[in-house]
Amino acid sequence: MCLAIPGKVISIGTENDLRIGRVQFGGVTQPVSLDFVPEVVVGDYVMVHVGFAISRVDEEEAELTYRALEQMGMLEGELPHEEKPEERHEIPR
Amino acid sequence: MKYLDEYRNGRLAQRLLREIERKVTRSWVLMEICGGQTHTIMRYGLDELLPSSIELVHGPGCPVCVTPASILDRAIELALRDDVTLVSYGDMLRVPGTKMDLLSAKARGADVRMVYSPLDALRIARLHPDRKVVFLAVGFETTAPANAMAVYQAHREGLDNFFLLASHVLVPPAIHALAASPGNRVQGFIAPGHVCTVVGCADYEDLAREFRVPIVVGGFEPVDLLQAIFTLVTMLEEGRAEFANDYSRSVSYQGNPEAQRILIEIFEVADQSWRGLGEIPQSGLRLREKFAAWDADKVFDLNVPQAEAPCVCISAEILKGLKKPTDCSAFGVACTPESPLGAPMVSSEGACSAYHQYRRHNLVAIQ
Amino acid sequence: MGHGGGGKLSADLFRSVFLPAFSNSILSRGDDQAFLEVGHTRLAFTTDSFVVKPLFFRGGDIGSLAVHGTLNDLAVGGAIPLFLSAAFILEEGFPLESLRRIVSSMSEAAERAGVQIVTGDTKVVEKGSCDGMFINTAGIGLVETDLLLSSDQAKPGDVVLLSGPIGDHGIAILAEREGLSFETDIVSDSAPLHSLVATMLATGAKIRCMRDPTRGGVASSCNEIAQTSGVGIRLEEESIPLRQEVRGACELLGLDPLYIANEGKLLAICAPEDGQRLLAAMERHPLGAGAGMIGRVTQENPGLVTMRTALGAVRIVDMLANDPLPRIC
Numbered sequence: 001m002c003l004a005i006p007g008k009v010i011s012i013g014t015e016n017d018l019r020i021g022r023v024q025f026g027g028v029t030q031p032v033s034l035d036f037v038p039e040v041v042v043g044d045y046v047m048v049h050v051g052f053a054i055s056r057v058d059e060e061e062a063e064l065t066y067r068a069l070e071q072m073g074m075l076e077g078e079l080p081h082e083e084k085p086e087e088r089h090e091i092p093r
Numbered sequence: 094m095k096y097l098d099e100y101r102n103g104r105l106a107q108r109l110l111r112e113i114e115r116k117v118t119r120s121w122v123l124m125e126i127c128g129g130q131t132h133t134i135m136r137y138g139l140d141e142l143l144p145s146s147i148e149l150v151h152g153p154g155c156p157v158c159v160t161p162a163s164i165l166d167r168a169i170e171l172a173l174r175d176d177v178t179l180v181s182y183g184d185m186l187r188v189p190g191t192k193m194d195l196l197s198a199k200a201r202g203a204d205v206r207m208v209y210s211p212l213d214a215l216r217i218a219r220l221h222p223d224r225k226v227v228f229l230a231v232g233f234e235t236t237a238p239a240n241a242m243a244v245y246q247a248h249r250e251g252l253d254n255f256f257l258l259a260s261h262v263l264v265p266p267a268i269h270a271l272a273a274s275p276g277n278r279v280q281g282f283i284a285p286g287h288v289c290t291v292v293g294c295a296d297y298e299d300l301a302r303e304f305r306v307p308i309v310v311g312g313f314e315p316v317d318l319l320q321a322i323f324t325l326v327t328m329l330e331e332g333r334a335e336f337a338n339d340y341s342r343s344v345s346y347q348g349n350p351e352a353q354r355i356l357i358e359i360f361e362v363a364d365q366s367w368r369g370l371g372e373i374p375q376s377g378l379r380l381r382e383k384f385a386a387w388d389a390d391k392v393f394d395l396n397v398p399q400a401e402a403p404c405v406c407i408s409a410e411i412l413k414g415l416k417k418p419t420d421c422s423a424f425g426v427a428c429t430p431e432s433p434l435g436a437p438m439v440s441s442e443g444a445c446s447a448y449h450q451y452r453r454h455n456l457v458a459i460q
Numbered sequence: 461m462g463h464g465g466g467g468k469l470s471a472d473l474f475r476s477v478f479l480p481a482f483s484n485s486i487l488s489r490g491d492d493q494a495f496l497e498v499g500h501t502r503l504a505f506t507t508d509s510f511v512v513k514p515l516f517f518r519g520g521d522i523g524s525l526a527v528h529g530t531l532n533d534l535a536v537g538g539a540i541p542l543f544l545s546a547a548f549i550l551e552e553g554f555p556l557e558s559l560r561r562i563v564s565s566m567s568e569a570a571e572r573a574g575v576q577i578v579t580g581d582t583k584v585v586e587k588g589s590c591d592g593m594f595i596n597t598a599g600i601g602l603v604e605t606d607l608l609l610s611s612d613q614a615k616p617g618d619v620v621l622l623s624g625p626i627g628d629h630g631i632a633i634l635a636e637r638e639g640l641s642f643e644t645d646i647v648s649d650s651a652p653l654h655s656l657v658a659t660m661l662a663t664g665a666k667i668r669c670m671r672d673p674t675r676g677g678v679a680s681s682c683n684e685i686a687q688t689s690g691v692g693i694r695l696e697e698e699s700i701p702l703r704q705e706v707r708g709a710c711e712l713l714g715l716d717p718l719y720i721a722n723e724g725k726l727l728a729i730c731a732p733e734d735g736q737r738l739l740a741a742m743e744r745h746p747l748g749a750g751a752g753m754i755g756r757v758t759q760e761n762p763g764l765v766t767m768r769t770a771l772g773a774v775r776i777v778d779m780l781a782n783d784p785l786p787r788i789c
Contacts, residue, residue, distance in 0.1 A: 004287045029643045031212075054238070054343075059342075137775075
């Protein structure tokens, strides 16, 4: 029940005075309340829990963290699929 | 699916596992707080893939599991009334109350309906003005804002046939009680990523400081959890008891101010009874007096005793991480998903259901 | 309700109530159809009931579902379906127009599949005694293959084939239900599989058994085969075909696609040396596009279905306990 999954906002409108977005999850679309994320615009990704967006996915943060994870255990400049277990980098915060 | 698939990447997970293995020099006991995190661990076998010196114990982060049986009894009593439509999240339908569960009540003629969102519950109330629609709203801080919005909307629209039967619990007081209890073996916590998305990080930073124990906010996909575990292990190996946020794509330090605003408007903090853990002061939410007209507990004359029925269920110890589901004599025998004795076997986030679903108690060596 | 789910509870009910009462060697095989020897002719005989809600959905209705579902029970036994019966239980006040639509849909489905609906019955019950319409069917087919297709025939080393992506029907139905508002293009995969089966049989591959994984999904069918044959089945998570939309819906609702009903898919277990050939034949057939090899039969862990996850660990794929989607077919 703490299940929240990421989806893409493809349109925004109003229903019963609530700001409702149509959010797409891999081919399925659902109406989602955007009242907790007033800064969200079409094209943004949101985390959705029981029909409510509880956060806007911070794409820059995600990119940064993911790249750091990918570089774990590797020499800088190596192709991602080559494993070099001797070297590793700290995860930047 | 973007922001989901990448965090299930097997190659990345393997790399993280290798790094964790290289870091670890002794055994550590870690707790993932949220039931959703427990299920990911069981589903992907993370506890088997991690070095054996790391022990994962499962926390009380399953809102369905900790909902007191008395709430279910009240829900069932209401559901059995002719003019009431009882609306609930799917998970709550099979949790046993003192005598039966909501699905059994439905089989006896109660109008019980499952919804995915509080917005659906409101829709049902609008569509059926002749029915009293009672929404059984349970959850942690993740779900509370959505449940609050339902009341806010009902108030705004003047919907007088919508009521909330609520049981909300707050995570930090439970962790506080756990960390302070004498039997506690947990040396590092993975904080619940979606709770923190709503409320922010301050409480968990305070807990880390007060109990001198590392706490890292973790997400719900295998790579997210392994990342949080790596950070925890690194801190523990280096003797640091700090706080870190490893779910920064969803969690910011201050959390979600809009969601927090609606929480404060609709609810106030109260003492709360947790099924299996007992009463924890200031660990729950109740509707403010201003919204009494939508409070099922105040509007309906419910005469259900608040006592808990004794049971062989050891959910208390499981929720505190003191025992594992496989330590329970009833696990898989008298207590199964089809005939559960307690909530952790029913809930999709319960430790017992995770263990049962993904492996057996009489586990044959999986090759 | 759980007893109608096609999982553990249904199996328990069959074993504890029906089997002892009706006991005979044909019934105790526990297959989807019964094989009958009548003189020199081998017939397959099956019965089924359809209680799907809603009655009309994207990709079909209770009528076409009834025809396809019954046909498929015969087809997976290797039978050429010939005749069907259709008995209707109608709720008082059921609209005539809806009845016409459904019957017309059944007629079209039967004609396209080359079978005839030769007998039937209609009963009407009081309002509230049944939900609109229930349909009960029976089907008879001719078995011409020499293969003994049965769930007790799987052997260690055999391969497990699936004819296409899973979960379409269940998700299409869910999308139409009140209380769950999501939009999708997914349509039910309801289809008659006998021509796909004929293609498969024509290859001469040593097929041990076939199932159409309806209620309880692929997980339940595999569990039944594993238990009846006394073997283990090991699935590979990465090999299981799944549409994006079904995946999205499952993530959204917290469902596992392995347990979701299919109405136009086939699971086949065959000897390992014939696997590639059989798969190729399936892929060439319109109902087999997207077919794949999803696992193997093993000697280890008899009676259990296990799955290697994307991360490499192995988890159990248990028999369905509680039905996540009631009234699915």
